[in-house]
Amino acid sequence: MKTILKLTLIAAFVLSSAYAHAAETLNGAGATFPFPVYSAWAHEYNKITGVQLNYQSIGSGGGVRQVTERTVDFGASDDPSRPEQIQKDGLLQFPAVIGGVVPVVNLESVQPGQLKLGPESLCMIFLGEIKYWDDAKVKKMNPGVKLPHSEITVVYRSDGSGTTAIYTNYLSETCPAWKEKVGAGKAVKFPAGIGGKGNEGVANYVKRTASSIGYVEFAYAKQNKLNFTQLKNSAGNFVAPGFESFEDAAASGDFDAKKDFYLWLTNAPGKGAWPIAGATFILLAKEKADVNKNVVKFFDWAFKNGDAKAKELVYVPLPASLKDKIRAYWKAKGIY
Amino acid sequence: MPLQYKKNPVDFIFSATTAAASFSVIIFIIGILYVLVTESSLAIEKFGIVKFLTSTDWDPVKESFGALTNIYGTVITTFLSLLIAIPVALGIAIFVTEIAPNFLKGPIGAAIELLAAIPSIIYGMWGLFTLSPIMSKYVEPFLKEITAGVPFVNVLFQGTPMGIDILTASVILSIMIVPFTASISRDSFNLTPAIVKESAYAIGATKWEVIKNVVIPYSKLGVFGGIVLSLGRAIGETMAVAFVLGNNHRIATSLLDAAATITVTLANEFAEADKDIYLSSLFYLALALFVMSFITLAIAKFFLIKAERKYSR
Numbered sequence A: 001m002k003t004i005l006k007l008t009l010i011a012a013f014v015l016s017s018a019y020a021h022a023a024e025t026l027n028g029a030g031a032t033f034p035f036p037v038y039s040a041w042a043h044e045y046n047k048i049t050g051v052q053l054n055y056q057s058i059g060s061g062g063g064v065r066q067v068t069e070r071t072v073d074f075g076a077s078d079d080p081s082r083p084e085q086i087q088k089d090g091l092l093q094f095p096a097v098i099g100g101v102v103p104v105v106n107l108e109s110v111q112p113g114q115l116k117l118g119p120e121s122l123c124m125i126f127l128g129e130i131k132y133w134d135d136a137k138v139k140k141m142n143p144g145v146k147l148p149h150s151e152i153t154v155v156y157r158s159d160g161s162g163t164t165a166i167y168t169n170y171l172s173e174t175c176p177a178w179k180e181k182v183g184a185g186k187a188v189k190f191p192a193g194i195g196g197k198g199n200e201g202v203a204n205y206v207k208r209t210a211s212s213i214g215y216v217e218f219a220y221a222k223q224n225k226l227n228f229t230q231l232k233n234s235a236g237n238f239v240a241p242g243f244e245s246f247e248d249a250a251a252s253g254d255f256d257a258k259k260d261f262y263l264w265l266t267n268a269p270g271k272g273a274w275p276i277a278g279a280t281f282i283l284l285a286k287e288k289a290d291v292n293k294n295v296v297k298f299f300d301w302a303f304k305n306g307d308a309k310a311k312e313l314v315y316v317p318l319p320a321s322l323k324d325k326i327r328a329y330w331k332a333k334g335i336y
Numbered sequence B: 001m002p003l004q005y006k007k008n009p010v011d012f013i014f015s016a017t018t019a020a021a022s023f024s025v026i027i028f029i030i031g032i033l034y035v036l037v038t039e040s041s042l043a044i045e046k047f048g049i050v051k052f053l054t055s056t057d058w059d060p061v062k063e064s065f066g067a068l069t070n071i072y073g074t075v076i077t078t079f080l081s082l083l084i085a086i087p088v089a090l091g092i093a094i095f096v097t098e099i100a101p102n103f104l105k106g107p108i109g110a111a112i113e114l115l116a117a118i119p120s121i122i123y124g125m126w127g128l129f130t131l132s133p134i135m136s137k138y139v140e141p142f143l144k145e146i147t148a149g150v151p152f153v154n155v156l157f158q159g160t161p162m163g164i165d166i167l168t169a170s171v172i173l174s175i176m177i178v179p180f181t182a183s184i185s186r187d188s189f190n191l192t193p194a195i196v197k198e199s200a201y202a203i204g205a206t207k208w209e210v211i212k213n214v215v216i217p218y219s220k221l222g223v224f225g226g227i228v229l230s231l232g233r234a235i236g237e238t239m240a241v242a243f244v245l246g247n248n249h250r251i252a253t254s255l256l257d258a259a260a261t262i263t264v265t266l267a268n269e270f271a272e273a274d275k276d277i278y279l280s281s282l283f284y285l286a287l288a289l290f291v292m293s294f295i296t297l298a299i300a301k302f303f304l305i306k307a308e309r310k311y312s313r
Helices: A002-022 A035-049 A060-068 A083-089 A119-127 A136-141 A162-174 A176-181 A198-208 A218-223 A243-252 A289-305 A307-312 A320-332 B002-007 B009-047 B049-054 B068-099 B102-117 B120-147 B153-157 B166-190 B194-202 B207-236 B239-244 B262-269 B276-312
Strands: A025-030 A052-056 A074-077 A091-106 A153-157 A194-196 A212-217 A230-232 A277-285
Touching: A025 A060, A025 A289, A035 A052, A035 A289, A035 A307, A060 A074, A060 A277, A083 A091, A091 A162, A091 A198, A091 A218, A091 A243, A091 A289, A091 A320, A119 A136, A119 A153, A119 A162, A119 A176, A119 A230, A153 A162, A153 A198, A162 A176, A162 A212, A162 A277, A194 A198, A198 A212, A198 A218, A198 B120, A212 A218, A243 A277, A243 A320, A277 A289, A289 A320, B009 B049, B009 B276, B049 B068, B049 B276, B068 B102, B068 B166, B068 B207, B068 B262, B068 B276, B102 B166, B120 B153, B120 B166, B120 B239, B166 B207, B166 B239, B194 B207, B207 B276, B239 B262, B262 B276
Parallel strands: A025 A052, A025 A074, A153 A194, A153 A212
Antiparallel strands: A074 A277, A091 A212, A091 A277
16 A cells, blocks of 8 residues: 555656646757757756757758647758748748858878869769869869879768758859759759768768768768868858858858848858858747747857857857847847 | 357457457558548649659659659569578578478577567668678679679679669668568478378488478468568668668669669658658659559468468368
């Protein structure tokens, strides 16, 4: 009898605490790319405030769909929604963190970060039109670099992803042939190469396949110590991927609160800007003012206290000016 | 019988529960089919049946979808994996039932069943990190070399050996389906009446002759059923293949080329399918797979029933 009583008490306690927590839970779903930083932020936020944040990384498409159907408190997407669409679905949108996509190569004779590519040569490699590394177009940009006469293996993402969206957006913007033949999107019909599943799949294929080139999120290139390339940006300078060049891209991007921050950071005009950067976005249901206030509280906290954590996980925090713009946007919408 | 139910209500409740459980299966199948058809209706309308099944285009940006490359990938990997798995599985079954000494039968049988219990994601990871480098470094260059001068065959091994291709995927699949074919074949072989085998031995037949002329003819329908069941598994396998197939929507002529299967395409692209027609096309693809698996399993069932009748006679 005593044990039963004990068990009942324990059960009651567990249930009540679960219930108490349930009252302060925020549910989000969407992009896989920011998942590590959101969950790291959520963990610390929970320690301080007791608010539980559940984030399901089901993919950007799923995030948009779920917030449109109002099944989650917030959605997350790497693929910014156009202002018209935001208006139509009754949503709010703001960026949360910035990341970059970097081309990575497997070339023994080339030092990490040594290979320089321009948008045109990158595009032609991915179109399968430049077939060998010692092609004249590549050579011209890399005097003094030993380029082998070996066939290029292109590696792309086989699963639909925000990474591919950012990357193909860049290629479409800078290369008319790509725009015409392939286009931009989370999944496109790549004319050449093999497809790896996920960032880790692409990183693995590139690491293993000699003479290959692929594209991954910056964090994966760093973790896997892949040989990344320099790229020529729209200002005509060769830049290496890194916090500085990503921040430069973010700072030169003209995020406009009137357009719900709809912006591709690709091919940003800054002098030292990395050309394939992108922000990942948060979507809110306009009419849920109370819930939105709680979500906004979380991101406001993260903007203030989460930069170090984000950098540790190789994400680029938003520049201070952009954070202020977002706070003004929140205020204007009455949720801050 | 109704009279008995009246006598015993517990009996009636018991029968009703079991019946409900059984009918729920049928309801589920019909429900799944219904959802697949309604969800894919948009794509069916736009592409039709013949055009969808024969088009090799899979272009999410231009919203043009065809299933042929996926069906091709599924069929070719399944076929190749069976080609590799069947001889191995039959060898295992014959060894276990006819040749192995008793103390070996247990461990080998257990090992085969363990192979069947390994989750497919583990096969996928193992395939990507272990098998694929071995294939690209040793097996594929070797195959390329020995087939280099042989007309027609050399076409099958064209291209750079990368270890992420149809051949590697088929090898992984074959390892996964060996347990199915092997254990069903073993059970079928065991069904051969001892008296028939002993009669054959009595008139001086060797072990090989007994297996070739008595055991295999006697159990061939059961074995065939086992093969088709493995085929059903190979058609539907997803994770293991997704890692090593290269996921490429093209009709490959070389075994060293990347390809895509229906299930891999579904797993890869479902989460980010943002346009209605894209999502609908994926459902349409799933419907095609449903029909393919259904036909295969129906054939298997047919042969198994036939085999059972034969044995019970």
